[in-house]
Amino acid sequence: MTRTPTARLMDGAGLARRVNAATASAVEEIRRRTGTAPCLATVLVGEDPASVTYVRMKQTRCAKAGIRSRHIALPASVGTGELVEAVAALSHDPEVHGILLQHPVGPHIDERAAFEAIAPDKDVDGVTTHSFAAMGFGLPGFVSCTPGGILRLLDEYGVDLAGRHAVVVGRSAILGRPAGMLLLGRDATVTYAHSRTADLPALVREADVLVAATGRPGLIRGADIKPGAVVVDAGYGPGNVGDVEFGAAAERASLITPVPGGVGPMTIAVLLAQTVEAARRRLGPA
Structure with missing residues (x-):
């Protein structure tokens, strides 16, 4: 006999929709105040089908929220040095507010070195050692x-x-x-x-x-x-x-x-919310 589930489902998709709506409102406020919108840069190494799909999904969600996207596509043959250079360039670009390096990057690349090239104030995916330390000590930062x-x-x-x-x-x-x-x-x-x-x-x-x-x-x-x-x-x-x-x-x-x-839906919702927060910190409060 099949038993009836007793657990209550935690609806991440529904919560994500509400978080994304709040994010879109925050984007509009920033746009009205500064004349610009938050920008998330995505970096993809190679053409792994799952990674390509994930990045495209994130770009689509950015567009719906009014967040600008910039995409850097690198060949699977790229080395650690070239990847670090590309990520560092985004870290120094004042037009970019958040950076997402899609994981994984390939076994021949020092992924940690590439993550560490992300400036802490643009680490909206929370992947650097700086962000991990902030989480561990309860300090301000991106989770x-x-x-x-x-x-x-x-x-x-x-x-x-x-x-x-x-x-x-x-x-x-x-x-x-x-x-x-x-x-x-x-x-x-x-x-x-x-x-x-x-x-x-x-x-x-x-x-x-x-x-x-x-x-x-x-x-x-x-x-x-x-x-x-x-x-x-x-x-x-x-x-x-x-x-x-x-x-x-x-x-x-x-x-x-x-x-x-x-x-899953909450992961992307937090990414977008943290991108907007990074832009707010860089552009100044309302």
Whole structure:
């Protein structure tokens, strides 16, 4: 017999629409006041189909919000030096307010060196060590977009993180690690785990709040979700499959993000909002 899901869906698409509407209003205010609009520069290395699609999607969302786009397309053969030079040029361009370097850039490139060429005040994707340190110490700066979107979702659904045990499954520099820092900043007790963690299911069963961010479809079984837990699935694989076994998890969780329509839309919404904030800081307050 099929059980009826008990979890409430966390509608990231709906929240993203509201965030984007506020962003568009802020863009219009900046345009009226300064005569210009915020500008996001995107840098893409090679022609990976998924990356091309992601960048095009972000450009489309920028256009809808009134944000100007500038795109730098580089061949897959580009070296670290050339990529760093291209990113540094955007960092020094006063017409550019935010920079997005699409990940991944290729195994032959020092990706960290390329990220570090982004000026901190234009790091609207939150990928530099400066931004990570700001997140860790609770200082002003730009958060990594996916973790930032996750926090906005948790806030939207009234999830009180103080004292809760949050388990982050994933340790990437732009998702898992910063997500843990932001949760810690909200007084959660944070445990990091990953695909090689010994007895991962036992740790998942202890999580009041679970953030799955490994990119390994179905890694986390629904039966291991703690009853009443909040489940945030930041994974995505072919066939719209996340890191968490959705059907079984939804029977046990209190809140859960769908895949797609959960975390993904909020990532882009935060990127656009932070681009507008970067422009506001550079152009001056109202």
